[in-house]
Amino acid sequence: MAQGGVNIFYIINIMTFSLNDKHILVNYHYVENPNDKNSGTHPCSVEEFEKHIGFLSKHYKPASISGVFDEAQKNSSEKYYSITFDDGLKSQYKNAVPILEKYGAHGTFFPIGVTSEGKIPTTHKIHILLSFISSDEFIDFSNKFLKNQFSENSSKYFISKDRRISSDRRLYEDIPTANLKETFVSLPSNVLEELVNSYFETLNLDEKECCHNLFINEDEIKSLEARGFSIGNHTYHHHTVNTLSREALKKDIKKAQSYFVGIVSRPQVVFCYPHGVVIDEAVKIVRDFGFTNAVTVEMKGVTSGDDPFRIPRYDRVNIRDFLKINVTV
Structure with a gap:
């Protein structure tokens, strides 16, 4: 039943609301x-x-x-x-x-x-972090963390700030934010959790509070x-x-x-x-x-x-x- 480590973002079928919907x-x-x-x-x-x-x-x-x-x-x-x-x-x-x-x-x-x-679930920790830091700062931290902790995959998950990872999704978001989310989709859940927890500690955020x-x-x-x-x-x-x-x-x-x-x-x-x-x-x-x-x-x-x-x-x-x-x- 398990099908990989993606557990943060998802693709959804979008239709336009109408008053014809009863x-x-x-x-x-x-x-x-x-x-x-x-x-x-x-x-x-x-x-x-x-x-x-x-x-x-x-x-x-x-x-x-x-x-x-x-x-x-x-x-x-x-x-x-x-x-x-x-x-x-x-x-x-x-x-x-x-x-x-x-x-x-x-x-x-x-x-x-x-x-x-x-x-706090990882998703909500990301929401909190993005309320304290910019997407650019999160990208810098993520690239450095992956290079130091998961060097064998750091190039695979390197996040660009100026070139879109996807040409057909998240076009309404700026490039850094869109790329950050696209990369988090592909990261194994244990790696993403470790990355997010590390940033939480770096910013001295109290999880219980x-x-x-x-x-x-x-x-x-x-x-x-x-x-x-x-x-x-x-x-x-x-x-x-x-x-x-x-x-x-x-x-x-x-x-x-x-x-x-x-x-x-x-x-x-x-x-x-x-x-x-x-x-x-x-x-x-x-x-x-x-x-x-x-x-x-x-x-x-x-x-x-x-x-x-x-x-x-x-x-x-x-x-x-x-x-x-x-x-x-």
Whole structure:
């Protein structure tokens, strides 16, 4: 089942959002106003988030993930939407939840279990680092680190600042940033983890403190459930499913389930694939665990022919781009 070490970025099918979509899920990560301390996270501002929810509530009725999916299977003429939040970030709790409550919107949150131990997944460490340093600085450090620690592969993974690695992807990003991400895609996961941890130490960043500030805690998870929101399973360690053996993935999902049983009263029935990577074996495992639905990062509306374990979600950028063009809706 393991298919290499890639576990940070992914390729997704992108479609343009339209009001012709009758049943939709929309996903968010960081919801906070941009500042010099979060530039690496590319957050959705609080004002923009409220604009999105106000727009969606005007044109759609709120529902849970299963509610939206069930209506789509019936080809319902009624329009429904639901909001999802990956990773269980503190900004979602502080900034998004009050807006959801204001508009009566339903949200499903997918926290990462390992953050309860004060540990930050590699993906989020990269977000943090890029909020402290430029892509150019990260490239310089990466090239030096790989040359010193993995000299046999340093030339293979050398990151250029002036020539694009890919001529057809990430064209909306500047060359250094695009090349940095393209290289991280190809790095073995253990090498990438060691590189990122080394830079964390170089900058004297306290992982536990950063984790406390970035992710929701158990009391906040309990509060979300008490306020009527749903909690889903996003695995315990946030590893991409195609990098794990069958048994390792089962163990990681089970550990997340066991952890949340002690926090929330209702069982987790919805699963979210880390980094949006989906393979057939993982779908079978998720189904066997008794989940009723699982969501992906395929950007399109939910339709009657969709698999309940491969439910698509629009990203907030799809709503943002739609509203830029359709300013009067």
